Amino acid sequence: MSTLSTLSPQKILEAKIVSHCYFYSANSVKPSFFLPKPNTTSRRVRPLIYRGATGGAAAPEPQPMSVANMASSNVDGTDDRISRISSSIRVIPDFPKPGILFQDITTLLLDPKAFKDTIDLFVERYKDKNINVVAGVEARGFIFGPPIALAIGAKFVPMRKPKKLPEYSLEYGTDKMEMHVGAVQPGERAIVVDDLIATGGTLNAAIRLLERVGVTVVECACVIELPELKGRDKLGNKPLFVLVSSA
Amino acid sequence: MFAAENGLRGDPRLKGISEAIRVVPNFPKPGIMFQDITAVVSNHKVFKDIVDIFVDRYRDRASLWSGSKRIYICSAIALAIGAKFIPLRKPGKLPGEVISELYELEYGNDCLEMHLGAVQRGRRALVIDDIVATGGTLSAAIRLLERAGAEVVECACVIGLRGRVISVAKRKFILELLN
Numbered sequence: 001m002s003t004l005s006t007l008s009p010q011k012i013l014e015a016k017i018v019s020h021c022y023f024y025s026a027n028s029v030k031p032s033f034f035l036p037k038p039n040t041t042s043r044r045v046r047p048l049i050y051r052g053a054t055g056g057a058a059a060p061e062p063q064p065m066s067v068a069n070m071a072s073s074n075v076d077g078t079d080d081r082i083s084r085i086s087s088s089i090r091v092i093p094d095f096p097k098p099g100i101l102f103q104d105i106t107t108l109l110l111d112p113k114a115f116k117d118t119i120d121l122f123v124e125r126y127k128d129k130n131i132n133v134v135a136g137v138e139a140r141g142f143i144f145g146p147p148i149a150l151a152i153g154a155k156f157v158p159m160r161k162p163k164k165l166p167e168y169s170l171e172y173g174t175d176k177m178e179m180h181v182g183a184v185q186p187g188e189r190a191i192v193v194d195d196l197i198a199t200g201g202t203l204n205a206a207i208r209l210l211e212r213v214g215v216t217v218v219e220c221a222c223v224i225e226l227p228e229l230k231g232r233d234k235l236g237n238k239p240l241f242v243l244v245s246s247a
Numbered sequence: 248m249f250a251a252e253n254g255l256r257g258d259p260r261l262k263g264i265s266e267a268i269r270v271v272p273n274f275p276k277p278g279i280m281f282q283d284i285t286a287v288v289s290n291h292k293v294f295k296d297i298v299d300i301f302v303d304r305y306r307d308r309a310s311l312w313s314g315s316k317r318i319y320i321c322s323a324i325a326l327a328i329g330a331k332f333i334p335l336r337k338p339g340k341l342p343g344e345v346i347s348e349l350y351e352l353e354y355g356n357d358c359l360e361m362h363l364g365a366v367q368r369g370r371r372a373l374v375i376d377d378i379v380a381t382g383g384t385l386s387a388a389i390r391l392l393e394r395a396g397a398e399v400v401e402c403a404c405v406i407g408l409r410g411r412v413i414s415v416a417k418r419k420f421i422l423e424l425l426n
Contacts, residue, residue, distance in 0.1 A: 104342050106333070109322070109325075109332040110331045110332075115326060115332065116326060142319055146319050149291070149294070150298065154291065156289065157289055180289075183285075
């Protein structure tokens with residue numbers, strides 16, 4: 001990523017995590033119509049732009065996303081894709097409980113281009129990183145994980161809630177999660193995929209389970225992050241890559 | 248119809264798929280021989296072969312897809328042919344408005360849900376599942392799609408259990424035949 005070379009060391013860590021990450025805030029919650037049209041949703045997409053002169057990340061006034069605003073040539077190709085992805089996700093209030101705004105990715109799946117772009121963005125990031133295993137967390141990780149695994153030549157390992165896998169399963173702690181014994185080998189390199197990171201509990205359980213059998217978890221990858229819930233902190237030293245951040 | 252009897256006889260990919268499927272006895276209940284398909288997706292080549300076979304068959308045929316509850320392969324196929332993917336899920340998993348269909352399983356009862364408005368009337372659809380036994384799940388999926396006005400072109404499954412009554416009225420395309 002060419003932005004990295006223009007940043008000071010402490011900023012590089014942030015850049016690694018938040019590059020390609022667009023922040024949007026839902027000004028209002030839409031009533032549920034099924035396919036939000038791009039550019040007419042209530043979300044504002046505010047690109048996170050790294051400028052060498054100001055020395056760090058700033059969220060500027062909303063601007064049209066022209067090539068001139070982008071500090072990195074890498075971002076040109078991705079900002080149309082990410083805004084399409086972002087606007088294809090619908091928010092459902094009070095699901096599964098009152099007070100929760102649920103990020104529903106099924107509308108993204110009804111937009112083949114947005115779905116393809118989502119997978120492409122992950123594949124571009126991981127295809128030359130020698131990843132042997134894509135671990136996907138039940139159930140929406142099973143939608144994004146397998147296509148990524150196929151495209152980068154890795155195997156897909158489902159991680160499930162207990163009692164779904166027959167026999168010979170490992171469990172981890174109070175965040176119950178299972179994986180087949182023998183699905184992975186010690187020394188393999190893995191990424192963990194889910195549609196969304198909230199508190200980070202699920203991803204943390206997946207990481208611990210994989211590490212227990214000797215797998216190196218290189219990174220966690222999610223379509224959406226809910227940064228207020230600070231899930232990133234639960235991942236310890238594992239980096240997190242997300243496409244969309246929902247404040 | 249079974250793939251081996253329809254144009255794919257002797258296809259070496261089918262052998263690899265067959266060998267990758269694990270059978271686990273007495274899961275989830277005693278007496279059940281569970282066909283475990285997770286090993287299939289752990290084998291990159293076998294997984295790719297399955298997706299390729301379905302994509303070759305459906306590339307130009309269906310404009311809209313529907314997944315099943317066990318969805319390891321569905322999204323990859325939908326992606327490859329540029330079709331929409333609709334997850335069908337157990338009750339309570341899909342947010343927003345849904346339509347539900349009750350059905351009988353090989354071992355119990357269940358209910359399948361689909362988002363209201365996910366599919367438009369007159370669109371062509373495919374149902375994918377990893378395994379077909381009695382066809383109960385597939386029938387429920389077909390009913391959901393037809394209630395929403397879609398036309399179900401075919402059901403595609405990786406594994407079919409020979410000898411079971413497959414009562415689904417639609418054509419089925421099954422990759423592997425097991426006893």
